[in-house]
Amino acid sequence: MKKLNLLLALPFFAISLTISAQPSDKAKEIASQIVNEANENSQLENLAHELLDVIGPRLVGTPQMKKANDWAVAKYNTWGISAKNEEWGKWRGWERGITHVDLVSPRVVSLSGMQLAWSPSTDKKGITSEVVLIPDVADSLAFSKWLPNVKGKIVMVSMHQLTGRPDYNWEEFATEASFEKMKNERDAHTKAWRERIRKTGYSSRTINAALEKAGAIGIMQSRWSRAFGANKIFSANTKKIPVIDLSLEDYGMLYRMVENGDKPIIKVIAESKELGTVPTFNTIAEIKGSELPNEYVILSAHFDSWDGATGATDNGTGTITMMEAIRILKKVYPNPKRTILVGLWGSEEQGLNGSRAFVEDHPDIVEGVQALFNQDNGTGRVVRLSGQGFLNAYDYLGKWLEAVPKEITDEIETTFPGVPGGGGSDYASFVAAGAPAFSLSSLSWSYWNYTWHTNLDTYDKIVFDDVRNNAILTAILAYMASEAPEKTSRTKSVLPLNSRTGEQRTWPTPRSPQRDGGKLD
Structure with a gap:
């Protein structure tokens, strides 16, 4: 206990004591x-x-x-x-509507995805397009030259996961060598993806706006939570095109299709309402x-x-x-x-x-x-x-x-x-x-x-x-x-020293709220 x-x-030491007041x-x-x-x-x-x-x-x-x-x-x-x-x-003001994502080529299957909060809506017919990936370019100049290729396309902007199994699952069933190998490969893969984004000249927060400006008709992401079936669902940051979060499993499938030249085509219906x-x-x-x-x-x-x-x-x-x-x-x-x-x-x-x-x-x-x-x-x-x-x-x-x-x-x-x-x-x-x-x-x-x-x-x-x-x-x-x-x-x-900086901690000060929020810049 x-x-x-x-x-x-x-x-600042913790010591046990018994409360005596009855x-x-x-x-x-x-x-x-x-x-x-x-x-x-x-x-x-x-x-x-x-x-x-x-x-x-x-x-x-x-x-x-x-x-x-x-x-x-x-x-x-x-x-x-x-x-x-x-x-x-x-x-x-915003209201979520129906989100429906279907792979229509090279085979037909409904995918597990949902639009992010405050995502712009498609019309009722939705959008249908080939899916493309952010390429691994030499630098931001090369990325600028590639950008026109997104016109009329749905762009995948997240790293695909090498494994959909949480670490605790690997730890229970894998050999020690296999678990360590997976972690090393994942670390290298993550580092390479971050470098891929860096070389575009954008960050993960700003690249969607650049893709939208270049004519992309939709953004596809997957923010895995490192647990079976769980993704983090936050907000879109586009003005006119929908942003969809896709499950790890379906996102990985699409990613592999693109990488292998299968040219997947998906249809997205993402209905929502702007309410002023x-x-x-x-x-x-x-x-x-x-x-x-x-x-x-x-x-x-x-x-x-x-x-x-x-x-x-x-x-x-x-x-x-x-x-x-x-x-x-x-x-x-x-x-x-x-x-x-x-x-x-x-x-x-x-x-x-x-x-x-x-x-x-x-x-x-x-x-x-x-x-x-x-x-x-x-x-x-x-x-x-x-x-x-x-x-x-x-x-x-x-x-x-x-x-x-x-x-x-x-x-x-x-x-x-x-x-x-x-x-x-x-x-x-x-x-x-x-x-x-x-x-x-x-x-x-x-x-x-x-x-x-x-x-x-x-x-x-x-x-x-x-x-x-x-x-x-x-x-x-x-x-x-x-x-x-x-x-x-x-x-x-008297507050203790900050263990990270070595400086004296100070009492937090009140901050004013954001009273008029959610607007796109």
């Missing part, structure tokens, strides 16, 4: 009621179904994002919790404090997602954790001492925009924050909690954790005072403003390879037992923070 640890400011009888009773409600009347599965299966992905600027905002407000209202959608900015500029929102729920209404406990999760799948573990699980926690609190603790807010933030994926806007727009709330608890990195049970650089964070977090069932806290490794997070998720927006905000960091469950921003981030990847534990943890911490006799300390620790 992992122990609760204390990381001292000077020197929760009151009232706290024990409320914690028991929270556990019972979470286990006997859980709404997590239903929330996940409605949000993920029915509404689906929540890309900023899409109708599905607005549907999710409205759904959450309505759901809160059914629990007797007041809620609102608060506009913080505008974004490029649309407003974008944070969804804020509130249970008003009965004694200290201007002090706040905030439950935090980003609401938006990429749209390669349905955003189940990034961040549907964080969203439903916070919604379930406040539902439970409303039932067993309806008159909190301090105000309890839930912030479901918009456009986290583009740079913490929703939470940064909230911090910028509500300095009074930020000043009154007692504690913020954020969950964002997958479906796993919480296993790490840092003091985020607040010198006295242990004094209160340690007491609050004592009210949480031991079977939950035994899994959690704590670091005090820790160092402040400069980004990564929405708690960092509040930490930068000096508010005590904490990340409830989860066990991986192969998050980075299989579900983070991939086409596989779906309902079936949720581990509901772990999410239920996280809702219990969050609700009890929120109750304890609300009932605490004193406001939490914001004293900052």
Whole structure:
């Protein structure tokens, strides 16, 4: 089991200790009621179904994002919790439509692919074209001379993978010599591809625009996530032609066909709608404090997602954790001492925009924050909690954790005072403003390879037992923070040296959000 640890400011060493503060009888009773409600009347599965299966992905600027905002407000209202959608900015409006990719020559088969976010649309007839590769040229001048060859063609812009098997699969079944040979060949292949792109005079970020300008009618890519069946699905960066992500398997097949002179022809239908500029929102729920209404406990999760799948573990699980926690609190603790807010933030994926806007727009709330608890990195049970650089964070977090069932806290490794997070998720927006905000960091469950921003981030990847534990943890911490006799300390620790640069670390500073985003240059 992992122990609760204390990381001292000077020197920064972790040492084990036992928390001695015991929760009151009232706290024990409320914690028991929270556990019972979470286990006997859980709404997590239903929330996940409605949000993920029915509404689906929540890309900023899409109708599905607005549907999710409205759904959450309505759901809160059914629990007797007041809620609102608060506009913080505008974004490029876009709606995904049908994507269909077919190989039509030298044989006929449907391929596994999807257009990237904000991809321009084809017409309903689609585009049909021979597929070509970026050549291995001598230099940028040679590439410029070749560029006219893309006119009327679909261009493949990604390296093909030498193996579609993840390393763990090779490690289990291959001989040691074979595994090492594969890794060496892959490293050399990757280096050669990067050099191929470099010699064009463009980067992987800028080459699509050059191909579009030269007359290409479509871009084909494949961004493998090093896991069976998983690709990263991000955004297109073209103005008029579609960008399609193809599965590793189908992309590799096409690549080999081109290399061997088989002249593959594909048909692509990629329908989408441009919706102009649309407003974008944070969804804020509130249970008003009965004694200290201007002090706040905030439950935090980003609401938006990429749209390669349905955003189940990034961040549907964080969203439903916070919604379930406040539902439970409303039932067993309806008159909190301090105000309890839930912030479901918009456009986290583009740079913490929703939470940064909230911090910028509500300095009074930020000043009154007692504690913020954020969950964002997958479906796993919480296993790490840092003091985020607040010198006295242990004094209160340690007491609050004592009210949480031991079977939950035994899994959690704590670091005090820790160092402040400069980004990564929405708690960092509040930490930068000096508010005590904490990340409830989860066990991986192969998050980075299989579900983070991939086409596989779906309902079936949720581990509901772990999410239920996280809702219990969050609700009890929120109750304890609300009932605490004193406001939490914001004293900052002396930060350690940066191990990479050797320089003194400094506290992050607030950054303004992008409030008018998604436009093409």
